Amino acid sequence: MASMGVDGMISGLNTTDLINQLMQAEAVPQTLLKTKQTSTTTLVTALQALNAKVASLGDAAATATKPASWQAYKATASASSVTATTTATALPSELTLKVDTLASNQVSLLNFGGSGSPFTGTPPTFTIRTNADAVAASERKDVTVTAKSGSVEDVVKAINETTAAGVKAVAVKVDGAYKIQLTGSETGSTKDFAVFAGAAETLTSGSTAATMSELRKASDAQITLWPGSTAKVEVKSATNTFANVLDGVSFTVSALPKTDDPPVTLTVARDDAAVKKLASGLVGALGVVFSEISSRTATTTKTNEDGRTVVTGGMFSGDSAVRALNQQLQTAASHPVDGTSPAQVGIVIGRDGTFTFDDAKFTAALAADPAKVQKVVAGLAERVADVAKKTSDKVDGSLTLKITNQQGTVKDLGDQIANWDLRLASRRAGLQKTYSALEVSLSGLKSQSSWLAGQLASLPTYS
Incomplete structure (x- = not known):
């Protein structure tokens, strides 16, 4: 705020301070608008936080209403070497099995040089064939690999960079000569491979594969279902995971049993922990909303300097929309x-209106009558979800509309404050002009007074 060039030099008044004091009085309405804008903005932030928590409650409640959420099953095995997971289509069941073999990938050694080496030519061109034992040519896959040079390093690099071949290579030096160890990327009996000299298009039915030393054969995993019975069945898988034996259940084998180990029992049963989480999660989400409302409704008490006690309501005190939401959720x-x-299934309301989850009571009720527990919790959740949707819907939720309305108020207050800035700036300019004119007028009067005093002093005196 710039001060005047001449500040009361004639009048002796501190015109800058005087104008500032007058402007403070003029700006009282704008100050009130700013205070209201700040409090409204704070209210909007609080309402948005509450709305987000109500929306989260709605999601938890909607999940608890879905029948699929209650069809939670967990698979467990009697041996640590078998692990299982379930999906929504799993059903209670029990299955015995014995692990016969584990799936493996092929690992072979190939001489780099000498007679029969496929790495000939300049540069070396060779073919890696996967599913090499397949009778039908359509089931085999031939991939041509060309190295930059005949060095062992370039041959190994070319194999590793040709990902379509499904084989990794490493050079091993033994007694001054190189061998190339080839490792299949995938397990299963159809993932075996062979190496031929020349490009794939030059191969014929009479082409002979290079001689390799087989360190490990590509094979399937195999289990026997109902071992020891006349109904036993062998099942194979290209990997150690069996996904199609039981509906909604996938299990993985990781070790072969010892000779005297009993068959593995795979049991699929209701996942009480997952079901319990539905109910406890719903109660927890309710508690978050009620806590938010309570903390912002609580009153504060303080004593003024004059000894009077002043009680101040919380931000949500007296807010009809928040009060209605609280009552609707309680109901x-x-x-x-x-x-x-x-309360019979573990969802208990206290005298203070808070909800708690009684784990022991819920567990007992679930064991006695699972269908009843599902009906009660899902029914309660459906009512809560309906209240949450009507409140926090992104388009026409009551709390959403209230937030939009308050945001409009904040914007309108901002426009009024901006208009007051212009009005106050104009008023200040007017006051500065008035007081400047006053100083000029007083300066002229002072000059005139001095001139008259000089004239009177120059008049002759008579005795």
Whole structure:
């Protein structure tokens, strides 16, 4: 705020301070607008935080209403060498099995030089054939590999860079001569491979593969179902994972049993922990919303300097929309479902209106009547989800609309504050002009006074 060039030199007044004091009085309405804009912005932030928590509650409630959420099953095996996972289509079941073999990939050694080496020509061109033992040519896959030079380093590099071949190579030096160890990337009996000299298009039915030393054969994993019975069945898999034996269950074998080990029992049963998480998660989400409302509704008490006690309400105190939301959620979560109180299945409401999850009571109820527990919790969740949707819907939720309205108020207050900036700037300019004119007028009067005093002093005096 720039001061005037001449600040009361004639009048003796501190015109800058005087104008500033006048402007403070003029700016009182704008200050009130700024205060209201700040409090409204704070309210919007608080409402947005509450709305996000209500939306999260709605998601938890919607999940608990879905029948698929309650069809949670967990598979366990009697041996640590078998691990299993389930999907939504799993059903209670029990299966005995014995692990016969594990899936393996092929590992072979190939001489780099000498008679029969496929790495000939300049540069060396050779073919890697996968599923080499397949009778039908259509089932085999030939991939041509060309090295930059005949060095062992370039041959190994060419093989490793040709990912389509499905083989990795490493050079091993033994007694001054190189051998190339080839390792298949995948397991299974159809993932065996052979190496031929020349490009794939030059191969014929009479082409002979290079001689390799087989360190490990490509093979399938195999299990026997119902071992020891007349109904036993052998099942194979290209990997150690069996995904199509039981609906909704995939299990992986990782070790062969010892001679005296009993068959492995795979059991699929209801996953009580997952079901419990549905209910406890719903109660937890309710608690978050109620806690948010309570913390922003609570009053604060303080004593003024004059000794009077002043009680101040929280930000949500008196807010009808928040109060209605609190009441609706209380009703939705506490009323019976088909005559059964939520408290009977472990969802308990306290005297202070808070909800808690009774783990022991829920577990006992689930063991006694799972269908009843599902009906009560899902029914309660459906009511809660309905309240949450009506409140936090992105388009027409009551809380969403209130937030939009308050944001409009903030914007309108901002426009009024900006208009006051222009009005106050104009008023200040007017005051500065007025006081400048006053100083000029007083300066002229002072000059005139001095002239008259001089004239009077020059008049003759008579005795």
